[in-house]
Amino acid sequence: MPMKIINLDHMSATPLLPEVQDAMIEAIKTTYGNPSSQHKLGDLAATALEKARESVARLIHCTSMKELVFTSGGTESVNHAVKGVAMAKADKGKHIVTSNIEHNAVLRTLRRLKMMDYQVTSVPVDSKGRLNPMDVAKAIRDDTILVSIMHSNNEIGTIQPIEEIAKITRERKVLFHTDAVDSVGVVPVDVEKLGVDLLSFASNAYYGPTGVGGLWIRRGTTVWPLLDGGVQENNKRAGTENLIGIMGMGVAADLALRDMNTRVAHAKKLKEKLLRELPNYITEYMINGDPENSLPHLLSFSIKYIEGESIVLMLDDESIAVSTRSACAAGALQASHVLLSIGRDFADAQGTLVVTFGLDNKEDDVLKFLSALRESVRTLREISPLVAKAASA
């Protein structure tokens, strides 16, 4: 009974692909046992679990299965990585380097660690949202134990120079975690090529289910588990696995790897059309992010004199789903720290829309979105006190 909705908010949730649905439904009907049990019911489950692990490993070019831990999603992966390194390395130091535009999962985890006497240096980004690796180098101190920089940003799509940063962290012998939740399955990610030590990702970025993720931990990296208890996941993450979700993640990984090029091409085509047509529909807007280093399916733009949230609601009435910022932060009332960091003022930050394309979008969706957007912007600007203020200025 899904309503006919034009989904331009694939950052919040990707629909499950038919093959993923089939795998999960089969898992449900098969009624697997507990992968840790010592009898046949357990063997079946353990075999299915390891098959999924191989699929997910291939997607990030991980060759040692023991390096890959299944989690309950990107947030758990990030918490595990950052808190886990912080705790394990506390005797070496309590200083962590990060960027100004991290996802709340990193940001709030670091805020939590500050309550435990950790210190955090946050590296700025330029107006395109990209940081300078040399700023990371400068921020590293003798007591630095971890650098955590996101692979791509979930609000503006900017991809960071992770490989260059990794060269610095390796030279300085500091562990490097990257939050790649919005990159893995969307753009090619190769853990060895990147040179990081820990990498967080999630299944729902690439048409797998929510509530399932992965944390890649380079062999030999000492990290405290976030979940202590049983001996699951090579003693790195206790708790009976979410096998149904993990099997969905495995199939989604197979498909993401197989179709990566065509998906990227499809998204780019739609994004370019939107960029090209946008000036024919609205005026006075600014594109956010870095055209050269960007997620192919994401476009963020700030529209002057309106509130993004009002647009989201008006477009929702037209059955078009779009976002003004990360769904994880939708309940929060502050302006986006990401947009403020790239130099947008408070009002422009509040007037931001994030469009994320997906496999289910057609070129026609772009024009339907733009028509509805034009009407919404016109209506909102007619009643906007900001417009009046700008006109009288």
Added chain:
Amino acid sequence: MPMKIINLDHMSATPLLPEVQDAMIEAIKTTYGNPSSQHKLGDLAATALEKARESVARLIHCTSMKELVFTSGGTESVNHAVKGVAMAKADKGKHIVTSNIEHNAVLRTLRRLKMMDYQVTSVPVDSKGRLNPMDVAKAIRDDTILVSIMHSNNEIGTIQPIEEIAKITRERKVLFHTDAVDSVGVVPVDVEKLGVDLLSFASNAYYGPTGVGGLWIRRGTTVWPLLDGGVQENNKRAGTENLIGIMGMGVAADLALRDMNTRVAHAKKLKEKLLRELPNYITEYMINGDPENSLPHLLSFSIKYIEGESIVLMLDDESIAVSTRSACAAGALQASHVLLSIGRDFADAQGTLVVTFGLDNKEDDVLKFLSALRESVRTLREISPLVAKAASA
């Protein structure tokens, strides 16, 4: 394609009931959005999430939805509760009281906290696995911040006097967490009646999926989140929810509540039959646990001169699934701390079988199990050096 297996190991995994399967399959096909999104796709998901929350809340007699947090399973719930209280109350003290027979999720979490200068007093249990509330009272110090005692034990089934302990913790103004992972959905659990402050549970104890659990936190209880990040779950647990799993958990909760009495009666009947027939099939064994205060579906017994693990493997060849201990500990090679705590010696602890009945078991399964068990015990004792030693003693 499930093999025809007699499953007497429902502690490791319960099969998904048809209604639970249907709910999860519908959730998969509906392709819900992200509950935190501000558009229709998100609304649908948020409505489904809250419906499931109400179902799960009813099962534990929780009346305030804000008190119930969905987690990735019992282990996360326990880690969240114990570490969360430990961190939030660190300025008041760093002493925690627990029992000798907790699940690894509690045990190893406390071991982790000891690495952070917390102190733990572990209260012993009697030969039936039951602790004396007065021992808890004696263990509480001025710097005690938390008592964590399991509701029922996963290896021997003993149910603890939680209400009596709660009277003590309330009087002493110490928070009380109970790991009720093996009780909720199996026996009636009422958070208000119990008087605890935090209660952990999991969906796979009552025919819901693995990888989904709940943590009940009494209103006003300050607990640090385990997962920092987005504002999901009333800011208590970040991360996009595992909606498909949670919807399965909700339906499983409805059914568990509706059928509680008949399920308990069914399990008791099978357990009584097993207890009654056991002496007709094997000799020299000891029943573990407390007949008066016990999970209705669990029977643990230690068989002299054999290794439980060998029995598990031999019965597996006969397509009978049974366990020698918690699946979470199946990879560990030590003798069960629970069995040692109730006074079993190392050899007897290793000779233990845990039978847990479920809805799919029939009376006939008991006799099939007993016949196979008799053969296995006979074979193993013929080759056992322990038998020879006992005979020559």
